[in-house]
Amino acid sequence: MISYKTLGLVNTREMFEKAVKGGYAIPAFNFNNMEQLQAIVMASVETKSPVILQVSKGARDYANQTLLRYMAEGAVEYAKELGCEKPEIVLHLDHGDSFETCKSCIDMGFSSVMIDGSHLPYEENVALTKKVVEYAHQFDVTVEGELGVLAGVEDEVSAAESHYTKPEEVVDFVTKTGCDSLAISIGTSHGAYKFTPEQCTVDPETGRLLPPPLAFDVLAAIEEQLPGFPIVLHGSSSVPQEDVDTINQNGGKLVAAVGIPEEQLRKASKSAVCKINIDSDSRLAMTAAVRKTLAEKPGEFDPRKYLGPARESMKKLYMHKIINVLGSNDKL
Numbered sequence: 001m002i003s004y005k006t007l008g009l010v011n012t013r014e015m016f017e018k019a020v021k022g023g024y025a026i027p028a029f030n031f032n033n034m035e036q037l038q039a040i041v042m043a044s045v046e047t048k049s050p051v052i053l054q055v056s057k058g059a060r061d062y063a064n065q066t067l068l069r070y071m072a073e074g075a076v077e078y079a080k081e082l083g084c085e086k087p088e089i090v091l092h093l094d095h096g097d098s099f100e101t102c103k104s105c106i107d108m109g110f111s112s113v114m115i116d117g118s119h120l121p122y123e124e125n126v127a128l129t130k131k132v133v134e135y136a137h138q139f140d141v142t143v144e145g146e147l148g149v150l151a152g153v154e155d156e157v158s159a160a161e162s163h164y165t166k167p168e169e170v171v172d173f174v175t176k177t178g179c180d181s182l183a184i185s186i187g188t189s190h191g192a193y194k195f196t197p198e199q200c201t202v203d204p205e206t207g208r209l210l211p212p213p214l215a216f217d218v219l220a221a222i223e224e225q226l227p228g229f230p231i232v233l234h235g236s237s238s239v240p241q242e243d244v245d246t247i248n249q250n251g252g253k254l255v256a257a258v259g260i261p262e263e264q265l266r267k268a269s270k271s272a273v274c275k276i277n278i279d280s281d282s283r284l285a286m287t288a289a290v291r292k293t294l295a296e297k298p299g300e301f302d303p304r305k306y307l308g309p310a311r312e313s314m315k316k317l318y319m320h321k322i323i324n325v326l327g328s329n330d331k332l
């Protein structure tokens, strides 16, 4: 059993309390490799922002969970080396799928875990989440639960309403499970294709797809039920069209990729939403930079020459999110 406290990591409790009170959100960035991690740490140090490093099941399969854990430990030391005296870094399991996975992460030094029982019948979700909370809290590890199912791209927007979190369930869920934060569904979804073209309108000036708005009425109803309780938004990439264009101009083929407009995330950050998950935007920034570099320099085969610009692009993206969207800068 390794305590995250000995690794210099922190849990989310105090971080979320401050974020809710301060009207900003903490960035939760997924990482799978060294360049992503370096970019996240550099961006959070330069902007003086707390940060959540997220590890998904896919990341654990790809990069090995032990290695990722040591990388996160290294991230704390790296942040100090970059001049941050007291980094606030959380190592979080993203979309934990079982008690065993959560326990394994807690035992190896994660400071926060998500148990995603959102696909289960309500009572089963409650029982599973409660079991994880009871284990995690013995070690002061915080737990994110989820209620409501994120809409799939194939869903009609109107039909997606039935997947939204039901505000009348949230108090019962949080009370029974004891979870520390709650991921909700208000119209976001994972990946770079969050809405079908049919669900969008077209901007007459640019010809770009304009997605439907998030269900802020559902968010408001949840906040009314759970005043001040930390709320989490998954699937919050904005799918920058410049990156999509760069990818497509350099041999890629991303057709009708569309995300959540930044002004909506800005609005959400000012509410009880205090953790915003971003993964796809980093993948797009990285892919755009790699494609562009290799297209411009076809003879290049030193990975540092294309992963370096990719790291720089991701750092810029993370800094932009922190300063211009989530507002978590200057909080350390």
Ligand code: G3H
Pocket (backbone or CB within 6 Å): 030, 056, 057, 058, 059, 094, 095, 190, 191, 279, 280
């Ligand atoms: O929630 C999904 C995250 O973007 C992680 O995706 O499972 O492909 O690593 P992944």
Ligand code: 13P
Pocket (backbone or CB within 6 Å): 030, 094, 095, 189, 190, 191, 192, 233, 234, 235, 236, 237, 238, 277, 278, 279, 280, 281
């Ligand atoms: P995006 O695919 O919108 O980046 O969402 C990531 C996420 O929710 C990770 O849990």
Ligand code: ZN
Pocket (backbone or CB within 6 Å): 095, 190, 234, 235, 277
């Ligand atoms: Zn997610």
